[in-house]
Amino acid sequence: MKVRESGMPAQDQWEAFFDPEQILDELGLTSACADVIEFGCGYGTFTLPAAARISGTLHAFDVEPEMLAAAAARAVECRLPNIKFTLRDFVANGSGLPDSGIDYAMVFNILHCERPVELLREIWRNLAAGGTLAIVHWNHDDETPRGPPLAIRPRPEQCSQWAEAAGFVPAGTVRNLPPHHYGMTLRKPDLG
């Protein structure tokens, strides 16, 4: 099931809201990461710069064929062969990837979904012990030119509560990502 309020405006309008390189820096995505998963890749706004910095494969999922095709065409243009694009409803079907094989998960502008803790549990399953969950979402308290309705738009504290309910522990402070977003990271604990 497509996440409520997850439709996209035109690409240039969407991409004016972000500085993806700066956001990925803030959220600690470096070449030390091998395999990455992205839930809802959209136009590939974050997929492409993320794939360019990691040493492994970026598994990008989207339920909309047009989104996936647009992002995949950009990956070819940018010569980024380490992205595996998959047309899949991750709400209904999860990622289909094996347990514990992923270092870093990107959950950007999608955590206003209907059952966030269920999605976060699937991400917890995907991540290796010590792996990072990165969340980006629209600010709640500012006037924003887009974003889901405030009634379903989570604040950072709400995201933390959901992530902790799914088994994650906080890893760092909430980041302000101007002009309209915040970001945060949590970790799957390494119990070994």
Ligand SMILES: C[S@@+](CC[C@H](N)C(=O)[O-])C[C@H]1O[C@@H](n2cnc3c(N)ncnc32)[C@H](O)[C@@H]1O
């Ligand atoms: C608001 S956009 C965000 C895209 C990207 N994460 C970004 O921040 O640029 C959400 C994306 O998630 C996709 N999506 C929504 N529900 C989905 C589902 N159930 N399974 C896979 N993709 C989904 C939408 O098609 C859309 O491309």
